[in-house]
Amino acid sequence: MRKGLVFLVSVFLIFLTACGSGENGGTVYTEVNVEDGISFVLKEGTLKSSGATFILTNNTEGPINYSAHEYHFEQLKDGQWVEFTGTAQANWSEEAATLEAGQEVELSYVWKTFCGSTVKGTQYRLIILVNGSAVAVEITGI
Secondary structure: OHHHHHHHHHHHHHHHHHOOOOOOOOOOOOOOOOOOOEEEEEOOOOOEOOEEEEEEEEOOOOOEEEOOOEEEEEEEEOOEEEEOOOOOEEEOOOOOEEEOOOOEEEEEEEOHHHHOOOOOOOEEEEEEEEOOEEEEEEEEOO
């Protein structure tokens, strides 16, 4: 009985770590958009409360690596970025992609499945990793 209770508590703590509510603490990404020549912007007309399409552009002189299947979603609360309610980091695979110099790619994300829908007027940011550095785009919920 006691081992079962310890097991259940351990599973619960792991669940809470993976699905943070965003109420306690801030972001793990204190610096974003520090890579020169890389832009990450919202594609006009694609924003919905459940997801959106973004454009990642490589204006550097060489290729960049990014993960199209990993993102971190945050909400601005009281002037501080915190994990958005629900699973803030969604990982579908270890798959990395390369974007050659001078090229761009469209990346579509549906955060509703993992994080729920956004709230109208609330500030959010979507973060992806490019060459190991955080690249973010800020959006306002509709």
